[in-house]
Amino acid sequence: MAFFHALQINENVCEGCSHCMRVCPTEAIRVRDGKAHINENRCVDCGNCFTACPHKAIFVKQDDFDEIFKFPCRVALVPAVFLGQFKDDITVSRIYAILNEIGFQHVIETEISTPLYTEKKNEMERSNNNKPLISSFCPAIVRLIQVKFPGLVDNIMPIKAPLDITAMFIRRKLVKEGWPEDQIGVFYVTPCAAKIAAVKSPVGEEKSSVDGVINMDSLYNRVYKKIKEQGHDYKEVKLPIAQLTSDSILTSLTNGERRLSISEHSLSIDGMDNCMEFLEKVENDEVEGVDFLELRACDQSCPGGILTYNNRFLTCERLFNRARYVAGKERRGELTRAKEVEDEHDYLYENISVEEVEPRSISLDPDISKALEKMNKIKEIERMLPQIDCGICGAPSCDALAEDIVCNGCKLSDCIFVQRNMEARKDMKVEESLKIMENIWGYEKIEKFR
Amino acid sequence: MHLEYTVIEGDFVNAGSASSSIKKTLKQLNVNPSIVKRVVVALYEAEVNAIAHAYGGVVTADIDAGKILLRVIDKGPGIPDIEWAMQEGHSTASPEVRNMGFGAGMGLPNIKKNVDRLNVQSTVGVGTTVEMEVNLS
């Protein structure tokens, strides 16, 4: 099965410097012919490589903006983090007005359906007996579990993320207003690559209710340009739908789900490495008594998404301030409740579940005898390699090279230590070893020294 | 395939390193996650026992297409009454060990629950060998 990945390498820009290869949590990247290559079966779209690349050679593929005009009725599905990208003096209604102007007749905040999501989550927490229940909010984490922790897929709560629930809601609303289903285009403004993958190849679902994705950084540029052009001469629109609750504003921040958890013991963890460390423990049954786990791939969760523009700590601060302001209104009973969403409660609730998540195994061979045979060879080769993980073979670790030798046609002589030994024993000419280096690191890098 | 690990007396911090490594191997072999889990749980308990009640020991694993055979071998004080030790809640754990959260007397029963075949051989003053076998398909 092919998995859609939004993270792609621009070969024209890639220097083959291997920074990305060294930070990939699933060892999905290799350098060959002087360029980085991503193994699609292993990639979980976390974006670590994107952040590590010093040459901006990794990009996040997005739909062409003009795609939106294929649909007569266009909706922008905007997460709170997007509004958190702008300074406080730029009002929400002004940003809405600009989004209208650039082509979206409807703008809706992703988190408007969070109360429903939380209700379902709490219901699952209450009835769950496969502890801990793991949130499905962050798609990079769902994919990480599928690939690296297949034993924990049953712990993932099989429900849609707020973005999908909101997409379902707005579709339903517009259909009721008379729009034919196929004329409505719902576009999600994404902070990360993982959400794109989730929209393009959803887990546990046939098809997403979202028609396309717009990268947050590119939309930021468009909107910011308008703000500059407008100067002091701008209009604001009346917000079409009730405002988010303070709880909803905070959902995509670290602790956003955990703080509403009804369980006695729940944790929130952010950052890929932190999440992996903890999942390892959960998989080994070393963690007792944890009921609910909120795991997010990015530092500070979605404010730290790779497609955000603003500093993640500043975005968090803005969202906190917004939530505090709204909380004041809530206390005074001034907040307009999202009645339109509440009216669709039963319909949305009925369609909130997805199928159980399946593992996406990266085993050596589907046949266990063959896998064992390969494993034996791999272990044998691992013992021959120096185990210092220098990466000069174009693989992230000695063990990864051992596996590549057995499964992907690499050679023992790809290891620089093996080459030097062979040269010393006169089993290999210097020219031959240079040729090997050239195959891995590219002609240009080797040519310099010839 | 044959794998071997050393378990060190009193080193609770690293208890589970053999089971963790074997887990990784079984995952690469595409063994059903629920079977992997049973292996990990059983081996972890046996490892902890070698650390807590004996003076450390050796873990060996032999894997073929049909099954995994695990042995946890120690040269510890031995178990005088295996049948007694096998029962839930039966434990001789010291207060120190209990303070670390072990010693509920649930280890051996838990092993029994999770493996397909269990054989505990023990001679007082000589040592204990816990042999566990789990079918892989």
Ligand SMILES: Nc1ncnc2c1ncn2[C@@H]1O[C@H](COP(=O)(O)OP(=O)(O)OP(=O)(O)O)[C@@H](O)[C@H]1O
């Ligand atoms: N390797 C061993 N060497 C000596 N004695 C052992 C060994 N393994 C188990 N025992 C004895 O058997 C008893 C029961 O073991 P079991 O693992 O069931 O419980 P426990 O280790 O005491 O507590 P828990 O495993 O719940 O933390 C132990 O208290 C100990 O007296």
Ligand code: SF4
């Ligand atoms: S980090 Fe990776 S993608 Fe970026 S230039 Fe280096 S090798 Fe190429």
Ligand code: SF4
């Ligand atoms: S934490 Fe948020 S921004 Fe980061 S990968 Fe997960 S969903 Fe995307």
Ligand SMILES: [Mg+2]
């Ligand atoms: Mg025990």
